[in-house]
Amino acid sequence: MQHYLAQLLADLRAAHHNQPPPVDYRLLHSEYSHLPDEIAYVAEWENAPEQSFEELFGIPASAFPPEEKLTGEQMAQLVEAILELWRAWRMGTYLPEGAPPRLCYRVLTDFWRNEKIDYSSTGSSTLYLCNNDIPTCLWGEQFCECRDLVDDWDMDDFAGPSDEDSGLPF
Numbered sequence: 001m002q003h004y005l006a007q008l009l010a011d012l013r014a015a016h017h018n019q020p021p022p023v024d025y026r027l028l029h030s031e032y033s034h035l036p037d038e039i040a041y042v043a044e045w046e047n048a049p050e051q052s053f054e055e056l057f058g059i060p061a062s063a064f065p066p067e068e069k070l071t072g073e074q075m076a077q078l079v080e081a082i083l084e085l086w087r088a089w090r091m092g093t094y095l096p097e098g099a100p101p102r103l104c105y106r107v108l109t110d111f112w113r114n115e116k117i118d119y120s121s122t123g124s125s126t127l128y129l130c131n132n133d134i135p136t137c138l139w140g141e142q143f144c145e146c147r148d149l150v151d152d153w154d155m156d157d158f159a160g161p162s163d164e165d166s167g168l169p170f
Contacts, residue, residue, distance in 0.1 A: 029043065111138075
């Protein structure tokens with residue numbers, strides 16, 4: 001497994017340098033042809049295609065070994081390598097303080113496997129790993145990033161109108 005892990009870590013490092021070139025959407029979409037160079041990035045932000053992390057980085061999710069085949073130290077190495085790759089592509093994220101490497105590895109690889117991104121060659125992105133639903137959050141109740149926020153929310157502020165208040169006949 002160590003040889004395979006070394007190769008995967010090398011692939012993740014190599015992907016730092018495989019960023020696609022910027023696309024000038026002003027040439028592809030006439031409605032943007034008037035945009036000056038200083039704000040041409042707006043056209044890219046609006047038109048960047050949605051793609052999987054697998055497509056974007058060229059590393060399939062299946063390349064990540066099952067967590068039961070890895071030690072805690074190996075998972076920590078892979079977590080750091082994924083985060084470094086994302087930073088190289090100007091993508092940031094937050095890991096909950098104190099979350100164990102096994103949980104971080106599981107969340108990051110599930111995110112890699114299941115989520116898509118509208119990657120833009122300009123600016124930066126923040127990847128939110130918490131789905132804001134504590135019962136189904138990948139981090140679990142102990143590490144869910146929004147658990148503290150929910151305690152502070154007044155859920156009455158989020159309640160829709162009651163049937164009596166709606167004025168609807170049904």
